[in-house]
Amino acid sequence: MSSIGASLKDKFLNGALSITLMSVLFGFLRGGIILLLAGFNPLEAYGVILKGIFSRPKYVSYVIIYSTPLIITGLSVAFALRTGLFNIGAEGQYIMGALAAAAAGYYLKLPMVLHVFTAVGLAVIVAAFWGGLAGWFKARFGVNEVISTIMLNWTALYISNWAITIPSFGRQGTGKTYAIQPTAQIDILGQWKRTPEGIAFLREHPMLWDVLKSPVNLGFVFAILLAGLVWYVLNRTTLGYELRAVGHNPQAAEAGGISVKRSMVISMLFAGGLAGAAGAFQVLGVSHRIATLAIMEGYGFDGIAVSLIGNNSGPGCVFAGLLFGSLKYGGSKIQDVMGAPTEVINIMIGIIIFFVAMPKLIRMILAYRKRRERN
Amino acid sequence: MKKNRLALSAVLTLIFIAGLFAVGQAAKMRIAMVTDVGGVNDQSFNQSAWEGLKRAEKDFGAEVAYKESRQDADYAPNMETLTDAGYDLIWGIGFLMGDAIKETAEINPDQKYAIIDFSYGPETPKNVACAVFQEEEPSFLVGYIAGKMTKTNKVGFVGGIKFPLIEKFEYGYMAGVKLANPDAEVLRQYAESFTDAAKGKAITNNMYQQGADIVFHASGGVGDGVIEAAKEKGKWAIGVDKDQNFLAPDNVLTSAMKRVDNAIYDIGKRLMGGEFAGGDTVVYNLKNDGVGIAPTSNKHVPAEILKEVDGLVAKIKAGEIVVPATKDALDKF
Structure with missing residues (x-):
């Protein structure tokens, strides 16, 4: 005993x-x-934070919404780190993904489900290229990926800001683009909840109304799927084995017949695509448009912390992202209540x-x- | 049975007392605001807005609070949080919040909102009031002062990001310079930021090197760098939004004031009187003291120039001068 x-x-x-x-x-x-x-008073502050996270269904759904992009950028950083690459560029890849998704969501006219997949697909391709570029620079010219991705972050920010100045894309005087087509949105009941009938119905169902006051969307479901995908690719495929081998010991991997250069480019392609997906889901599910960026918004940088806390694993990033998201959302609540x-x-x-x-x-x-x- | 009735009456009394307390609290006006990403200490219009609320707290006992946004995606959730806290009126500071306020207002039809610097025109929801400013008017006045006081016939303008809102400052300023001194050249550059003070400083230094001696900025936090450059080089800078003379008392010539504080105070006070401009847009300009030049202008600007400025103010108020706010209007001016 x-x-x-x-x-x-x-x-x-x-x-x-x-x-x-x-x-x-x-x-x-x-x-x-x-x-x-x-x-x-710390006890009061933590009380406010806990209440701000759990006391209403809407708050919980906001925490999930805040966590979604962080989980996916976390996956992006984690993926590259497993191959021994430090992807500081998740921020820029996120911006490129968001830009591509906003453009595809606005300009293309497609049926419902197809539109979402096309927009996400385009965002992933563009951002994968953005990440892959840094990988290729490293493989071909030996440029340190930390430096190239930082510079690509700024390039992405200014490309995005420039795109918003295009008259057919950016809405005059708002500093934002036009909203994406309803067919590309992944909100749950996003249109209906604003109609008079919707509001009349929801008045009778306060619980449901509460949740729907936040932009609930399918992004989180995709984030979980991506976390599973990352885990599967890294742990259950030959490609993942090769990428991890390069991460453990590039010389040994090279001697074992694995092309280190090819692995670097592939790893950065994957990492970029993931960060781009984060941007795409944020646009399709939450913001529906992109805005002129005065500063980097930090989704990619927060992803670095998420990846570290999550021990660079797929499932780990989900929990770390949720923790980070709840701190970010709940933490801000002590401002208006306590004046911090x-x-x-x-x-x-x-x-x-x-x-x-x-x-x-x-x-x-x-x-x-x-x-x-x-x- | 009797016991039950006793319990019931006790409960009813309690509810009644609680109701009294609720009414007692509702009599106190509660107003909150959401800042944009500039934050509440931006030395500029977010800070001015907060000062307006603080004045409302002092003058008519309003309970006030603020919530800062760190990124674009924070606007809507911040609005929601304050909506839950049951404020009588919730302000969104800045046009970047336009979409967020409209969307929040649509799903919370019983809550009053207001926004600075943005108007939805005829599409304004019934529970949203808009406050906009004619920024070109004070810009015109400081432009006139700059045109009169430049010794090199070159003055500068530093903008934040090229939004039509900032262009109102730009073209109003240029019109003022043109009226005062048709020979003067205006160097113009946008910093592509509202926060990067280092960039503001670099741009301003560059303008001084090209021969400008007065630089006006409409760029939020970037302007801290503009004023710092003026201080280091011993040249003039012109502040914006607030009276920025305190940042460099010997180098800030004047400021184009946009009285966000007055607008916020005014709409709060009207709400106290039961009047709310829901669905409407209130325009603040020289006529209703919504804009103006800084009171510290008399420190550095000669009295005769200020007198001419007063004359211009009277003409603008009377509608004899319509200050251009766009490039087209400036070309015709």
């Missing part, structure tokens, strides 16, 4: 899950200290993410304690 207890205790204290949970806890503790220093400035909120979120991303530290502390106990 006692041995079972001991093994349970051992599992709880040393298992991967408990380490993750503990690092989350540490993160929240540290985040709380920051809040306290800034003059806000965005800067404080960002520091808090940053600290929590920082701790979550380094369970290694917790492992070190545990090892240290064990050593002391032994002595």
